[in-house]
Amino acid sequence: MRIRDVRAIPVSVPTPPESQVSMGFGRSVKRDAVLVRIRTEDGITGWGESHHGRSPGTIAHLVNAALAPLVTGADAADVTGVNMVLHQAQLTGLGLGTAAAIAMSGIDIALWDIRAQAVGWPLYRLLGGARRAVDAYAGGVALGYQPRGDLVDEVATLRAGGFRAVKLRIGDTPHDDLARVAAVREAHGTDLTILTDANTRYSVADALTVAPVLEEYGVAWLEEPLSRYDVHGYRQVAGASRVPLAAGENHYTRYEFAGLLDGGAVRVPQPDISKVGGLTEALKVAALASAWRLSISPHTAGTGINMAATVHFLAAQDNAGYFEADVSRNAALRTELTSQPYEWRPDGSVLPLDRPGIGVQIDEEFLAAHPLIDAPGFA
Template sequence: MKIRSVEAFPVSFPVPEGARVSLGIGTAIKRDAVIVKVTTEDGIVGWGESHHGRAHGAIAHLINTSLRTLITGLDAADVVGVWARIYKFQLGSHGMGAGTAMAMSGIDMALWDIRGKAVGWPLYRLLGGTSKAIPAYAGGIALGYQEPSKLVDEARPMIDAGYRALKLRVGDTPGRDIARIEAVRKAFGDEIALLTDANTGYTIADARAAMPAMQRLGVGWLEEPFPAHDHRTYAEAKAFSTTPLAAGENHYTRFEFHRVIEDRVLTILQPDLSKAGGVTEVMRIAAMASAWKLPIHPHSSMTGLNQAASIHLLCAIDNGGYFEADLSRGNHFRDTLVSTPWQIGQDGYVRPLEGPGLGLEVDEEFIRRHPAIEGPGYV
């Protein structure tokens, strides 16, 4: 079952003005992704997603040139060997760093999809897990900056659909952020879990002002108030309240997670299967975190490929937390590119797909109809 071909496709679609969401990194004007297709010599096709890294053409080009050359002809079932080869020759020494981690993540996911299809098993079973209910929160590029009453109106259908946890976007100003949290808490009561994500939009002064109020309002975590590399700032902010600090979507491989775990500052870890090194590497990160009794709440990427894979992984680790359900309005990568990646129950839980591998069908015509749109995704 050798790898015959590796293809990466940068894809995009514009976000209509009425559906744009403002958050700590700007206002979303388009959605980008990198879809990875790996085909074996005996014709098995696996699909994966590499995060776009806000340079989806570059990530796809790296896959279609350097990485494809490295792994063509290798055993598709040897996910550890493929990962190690990319690490040795591309990532470990002067090899594009985060770009390679994102690129290899999609390849690794596609190889796991192939393994499942080869034996007829869903991914969670291959990983040693079982089908179980996974709690989900309403997230994705949604619940952004707006008047508190409008935010409540956006959240209400999510609650009606079954979600029992919401992630609100903060990083605007502490005052406006807290007003929005207060409005949502008042509207839905204490039985709904409220989480927050600043998307690196806070200063240390902002965090000092906002975090005591977040503690008062029972916020479950403050995610990425600062950039991933600001270790000292995270350590200082930990003292501002008991609200847990969360991060991980912008940390790459177990080697970066080793640092943040040993720092003992972050207590909510959020590796992304399309960024941190793929399924193979996030399983390692989860095992390392388990030794410290730390939970894994995977960050959800652009497409249903990542989202379905995240649920599978949560079913296969002993320290799994929430699934981030992307509830972005009009997300064609979730609704059209692939078959249905998940369904929420009225109890607020999701379950993994039962088909082989990721359990998804991919519309290749969609890929052809949505070529890359160049330029920034946020303004």
């Protein structure tokens, strides 16, 4: 089962003005992703996804120009061997580091898709799991900086659809952030689980101001208040309240996660399988988290490939936390590019697909009709 060819395809979908959301990264003007297609000599096609890294054309070029030649002809079932080759070429030395981890992720996910298809199993079974439900929260590019009444109404719509947990975007100003959280808590009561995400936009002083008040509001976690590099700051903020700190979508490989979790400041690890190095690396991160008795709640973004694979992954973990369900207004990468990536349950949980491999179908006409827009995704 040799790899015949590897191809990365960047895709961009503009977001119309009425659907744009403001958050810590800015105002969303388009959605990007990089799909990775691997075909074997046996005729099996696997699909993976690399995060856009705010530069989808660059990530796709890295896959096509630097990584694909290294793995073409390799045994598609030898995921470990392929990872060793790519780690040595791009992560051990003289490589592109973060960009390489992102690019490698799409290749790795596609290989797992191929392996599961080859044996006729859904991915969760190949990973050692079962078709068990995973709790979900409403996330994605949504619930941003908007008038409190509009935010309360958006949460009401999501709750009517079955969600029992939502993630509010903070990182604006402490005053406005706390006012929005307070409004949602007052309107929806204590039976709603509120998560918050500052998208790295706080200073340590801001985070120390906000954290004790979030504890009063019963917030279940404070995600990425600070830069990924500010380990000392995370430790300071962790001591300011009992609200757990979450982080990891901007950390890469098991090695960075080992440093992130050491010391206990971050209690909710959040690898993104399209960024961390793929499913192979995410499995190692999950094992690390399990050793610290921590649940793992992956970040998701992009297309239905990432989302479907993430649900399979969580269904195979003994320390599965939340699945981040995309409720973005511009959801075409989930609803049009791919088939439905998971089965929704009315109790606010999701089930992995029960078809061989990752289980999603790709609309290649949609893919061809939405080529790369080589411009920033946030204004």
